[in-house]
Amino acid sequence: MNDVWQWSAASIANAVRTGEFTAEAVAQSHLDRQSAVNPAINAVVQDFPDEALESAREVDRQLAAGQDPGVLCGVPVTIKVNVDQMGHATTNGLRLLQDLIAEHDSPVVSNLRNAGAVIVGRTNTPAFSLRWFTNNALHGQTLNPRNSSLTPGGSSGGAAAAVAAGLCAVGHGTDIAGSVRYPAYACGLHGLRPSLGRVPAYNASGKDRFLSGQIMAVSGPIARTIEDIRLSLLAMMAPDPRDPWFTPSPLEQAPFEKRVALSVAPDGMPVAEPVIKALHDAAARLRDAGWTVDEIPCPPMRSAADVNAMLWMAETQFALSDMIEQEGEPDSQFVFREMTRLSEDTNFEHLMTALQFRVGLIREWDLFLQRYPVVLCPVSGELPFEQQLDVRSVEDFERVNEAQLTQRGIPALGLPALTVATGQVGQSPVGVQLIASRFREDILLSAGTAIEAAGSVPTVCNPDQLA
Numbered sequence: 001m002n003d004v005w006q007w008s009a010a011s012i013a014n015a016v017r018t019g020e021f022t023a024e025a026v027a028q029s030h031l032d033r034q035s036a037v038n039p040a041i042n043a044v045v046q047d048f049p050d051e052a053l054e055s056a057r058e059v060d061r062q063l064a065a066g067q068d069p070g071v072l073c074g075v076p077v078t079i080k081v082n083v084d085q086m087g088h089a090t091t092n093g094l095r096l097l098q099d100l101i102a103e104h105d106s107p108v109v110s111n112l113r114n115a116g117a118v119i120v121g122r123t124n125t126p127a128f129s130l131r132w133f134t135n136n137a138l139h140g141q142t143l144n145p146r147n148s149s150l151t152p153g154g155s156s157g158g159a160a161a162a163v164a165a166g167l168c169a170v171g172h173g174t175d176i177a178g179s180v181r182y183p184a185y186a187c188g189l190h191g192l193r194p195s196l197g198r199v200p201a202y203n204a205s206g207k208d209r210f211l212s213g214q215i216m217a218v219s220g221p222i223a224r225t226i227e228d229i230r231l232s233l234l235a236m237m238a239p240d241p242r243d244p245w246f247t248p249s250p251l252e253q254a255p256f257e258k259r260v261a262l263s264v265a266p267d268g269m270p271v272a273e274p275v276i277k278a279l280h281d282a283a284a285r286l287r288d289a290g291w292t293v294d295e296i297p298c299p300p301m302r303s304a305a306d307v308n309a310m311l312w313m314a315e316t317q318f319a320l321s322d323m324i325e326q327e328g329e330p331d332s333q334f335v336f337r338e339m340t341r342l343s344e345d346t347n348f349e350h351l352m353t354a355l356q357f358r359v360g361l362i363r364e365w366d367l368f369l370q371r372y373p374v375v376l377c378p379v380s381g382e383l384p385f386e387q388q389l390d391v392r393s394v395e396d397f398e399r400v401n402e403a404q405l406t407q408r409g410i411p412a413l414g415l416p417a418l419t420v421a422t423g424q425v426g427q428s429p430v431g432v433q434l435i436a437s438r439f440r441e442d443i444l445l446s447a448g449t450a451i452e453a454a455g456s457v458p459t460v461c462n463p464d465q466l467a
Contacts, residue, residue, distance in 0.1 A: 016074030023074030044121035069116030107240035115235030123158030153183025178407025188429030197247035304409035
């Protein structure tokens, strides 16, 4: 079992459930991999091997007693450091919060545990989870194990790097402007942003979020197979009364027409040729699998991104501007200044108007998704960026921000979206994004499975420093 850290979550769960391996042995294999590889990439920034092994032994005890631990039976997972895990600091990448020890698990952590998952570490995020790059003054910089010159993405860059390097089978991430979807893309993986209300959320260690966090931020899984995304979502979406936004809704819903809208350049966003090629390749894979694909513009994306910016910056300026100053972390200070400069004045009138306009946008998207149950579009307008590109200059920040138009737009609509890895362009991963109606993650998974089946499943890599 020396290579079990390369296995999918579904394969691990089956092997542990049938007695091929113990959960403890699987956890130890991943912890050994973590010891060997993590120093090169800095993906896991809080480790607790004794706690992880005891959690694994509890899975083995349940199996010995004839109990079913759950769909993630013995599967090693990681948790992002901006979510509460009892006994560990919810740092959000901040020195200011390095001693904020959680007294309770957040709902998503509880749900993963209750599904039999074994938490083997906590993963890095940029300060304030503010960027599509992962670096902070407390935990340091995370490197992309597929290519250290590229960003691992952000803000769940640690989670994606950990999955790509075989430190875990599933990484937990959060997404308010692409923080699950973009790291998955940058590290050559799959990543799901669920519908708002699909996965319960609550951090008892801090105050409740303001409006933008409540209606745009979600937790979701990053994994190497679409099947693992499905299993992880089933685990994460269990009910929890602590989240008033949680909406009970079955994963598998009514039959749907296999009809896709291919939108190569939403609202005229610049899209690099390799990304365009990946989109047409994914469209061809879907057609070969029996889907109808029409190239057609999607509903407004840029105005949805503007709403996201208005809501997010209103909250950030109100609740975090003093903390950003106190933390004194240069990257987040620069990004905050540029986000403020590029967003409309967040006065009361503009905020109310944005909320009113948002309803019409959602209505337009809902009606479109009645005709086309899936939208196929770029994850980013460019291949994964060079490390730290966004803070190199004002012009580079604007370039990054524009390329991430779809990352920014979708959360304002509350829609689910799935990054599907499709291959490599030279030394750079590439992939595509799928969008569906609220609570129709089943459609995304169906289309993602068709794309994956016609290509190659992402595999574990050795960081290039170790290759």
